[in-house]
Amino acid sequence: MTATLVAKNLAAGHGDRSLFSGLDLVVAPGDVIGLVGANGAGKSTLLRLLAGLSTPEEGELRLSPPTATVGHLPQEPERRPGETVREFLARRTGVAEAQTTMDEATQALVDGLPGADDAYATSLERWLDLGGADLDERAEEVTDSLGLRVGLDQLMTSLSGGQAARAGLASLLLSRYDVFLLDEPTNDLDLDGLERLERFVTGLRAGTVVVSHDREFLTRTVTKVLELDLAQQQINLYGGGYDAYLEERDVSRRHAREDYEEYADKKSALQDRAQTQRSWMDKGVKNARRKASNDNDKIGRKFRSEASEKQAAKARQTQRMIERLEVVDEPRKEWELRMEIASAPRSGAVVATLREAEVRRGDFTFGPVSLQIDWADRVAVTGANGAGKSTLLGALLGRVPLDAGAAALGSGVLVGEVDQARKAFHGSESLLEAFRAAVPDTEPAEVRTLLAKFGLKSEHVTRPAVTLSPGERTRAGLALLQGRGVNLLVLDEPTNHLDLPAIEQLESALDAYEGTLLLVTHDRRMLDAVHVTRRFEVASGKVTER
Known part of the structure; x- marks a missing residue:
């Protein structure tokens, strides 16, 4: 069925901080609404409100018809222990919950409880609408088409990262909700997966709200953009696609700045005029008082008195003009990630080498691969999920043991990795303590200052690192790169969980970085924006330089 979701005057906050208020939104059939805003603006919170999983501080939600299904598909970086692929797909598509409800209704029917007939009919209709009748058959077809050649009864925890990403995409492609709420669906998808996702989203008749930091995906899919502007504390809905939003937003911000200036x-000029008039008035009064004692000319005294009154009247008139000005608030300056990647002294001419390197993992074989990375090479690594990109990085850095061949890092190489840096912030210690453990020679005050540059303020540094959001952990990882010098920078999907302004700042920082770079990304805009000197394509364990 087609459905419309209406939000009226929604408000939400986090602790003492207001995220947004007065939010109105209509999600109609066929809409694809891109939800954008800085990390911490409340995008995921809004999706949970729209899904009915959280209660707004103010406002109301209305779903028409009330029996329509709303699918909330959030990020799930951690897999559930004991859950099979089949169970994962049933849960994400809503079929598992519908099955449970139908089983309960069936038991009520057997027990002869009042109203059991209607409850069973409703639950059966919901189960059928969500695709429960043929889910297993469709799951086999979809997972096979995605190259996920594992049994549906295999545990999710046993899958590789690439396989888990395909399973996540499969759960979306199998879904039959009436309204879709998608939170970062592009994370961890390869180029083929992104194209499949784009075709799925643009082909939906259902209304969709999607949070994504993939600029190319947004450009290709969204019909409207809802911006949660944390800096200005505003909510703006833009018609048209993503590129139209960027243009309209820039024009709007420029006009807001011009209007304020x-x-x-005008206010400053009037205040200066009023100050001058008051000065002339005060000077006139002093002169009048000085002359009053020895001036018997009544006409002169009257003239000077009238002149002072005129100046006073002018000053009052100018003050009224100031008060009648329509106040224009100064646009708040947006927080910007001013990132620099600290460069260590250069390494030797040869940074890393592989010589007939092979890695065997079950049925998968990586290699044999022979290649050399030289000083100041800027290498982009692309390929499908599961092709061996992470294995290539691990072999080059000496983290993955080789079954054949040899690997070596050159002299003076100091490695910095965002992926590795993220993992430093998963413990129970505070962010400050975890950061200092990685850079022990840095004083706490310096650490706080550095983290603040990455949007991690006092309320973040004292929290247990494990409670940070994925985006906050990524920011901390980038801060770590700035806090210690590196001359071999390894970035494995660095745009995952970063907001759009931070991604653009990262691209600028990479342009200024002078060391050696290994970049693995499926972000098509980043591949175009970052200057590289070499490109490696990884397919089925083989590496080809293009």
Whole structure:
């Protein structure tokens, strides 16, 4: 069925901090609404409100018809122990919950409880609408088409990262909700997966709200953009696609700045005029008092008195003009990630080598691969999930044991990895303590200052690192790169969980970085924006330089 989701005057906060208020939104059939905003603006919170999983501080939600299904598909970086692929797909598609409800209704029917007939009919209709009748058959077809050649009864925890990403995509492609709420669906998808996801989203008749930091995906899919502007504490809905939003937003911000500057200039000029008039008035009064004692000319005294009154009247008139000005608030300056990647002294001419390197993992064989990375090479590594990209990085850095061949790092190589840095912030110790453990020679005050540059303020540094969001952990990892010098920078999907302004700042920082770079990403805009000197394509364990 087609359904419409209406949000009216929603408000939400986090602790003492307001995220948004007065939010109105209509998600109609066929809409694809891109939800954008800085990390911490409340995007995931809004999706949970729209899904009915959280209660708004103010406002209301209305779903028409009320029996329509709303699918909330959030990020799931951690897999559930004991859950099979089949169970994962049933849960994510809503079929598992519908099956449980139908089983309960069936038992009520057997027990002869009042209203059991209607409850069973409703639950059966919901189960059928969600695709429960043929889910297993469709799951076999979809997982096979995605190259996920594992049994549906295999545990999710046993899958590789690439396989888990395909399973996540399969759960989306198998879903038959009436309204879709997608939170970062592009994370960890390869180029083929991204194209499949784009075709699925653009082909939906259901209304969709999607949070994504993949600029190319947004450009290709969304019909509207809802911006949660944390800096200005505003909510803006833009018609048209993502590129139209960027243009309209820039024009709007420029006009807001111009309007404020015009107001500020006019107010300043009037205040200067009023100050001058008051000065002339005060000077006139002093002169009048000085002359009053030895001036018997009544006409002169009257003239000077009238002149002072005129100046006072002018000053009052100018003050009224200031008060009648329509106040224009100064646009708040947006927080910007001013990132620099600290460069260590250069390494030797040869940074890393592989010589007939092979890695065997069950049925998968990586290699044999022979290659050399030289100083200041800037290498982009691309390939499908499961092709061997992470194995290539691990072999080059000496983290993955070789079954044949040899690997070596050159002299003076200091490695910095975002993926490895993220893992440093998963413990129960505070962010400050975890950061200092990685850079023990840095004083706490310096650490706090550095983290603040990455949007991690006082309320973040004292929290247990494990409670940070994925985006906050990524920021901490980037801060770590700035806190210690590196001359071999290894970035494995660095844009995952970063907001759009931070991604652009990272691209600028990479342009200024002078060391050796190994970049693995499926972000098509980043591949275009970052200057590279070499490109490696990894397919089925083989590495080809293009």
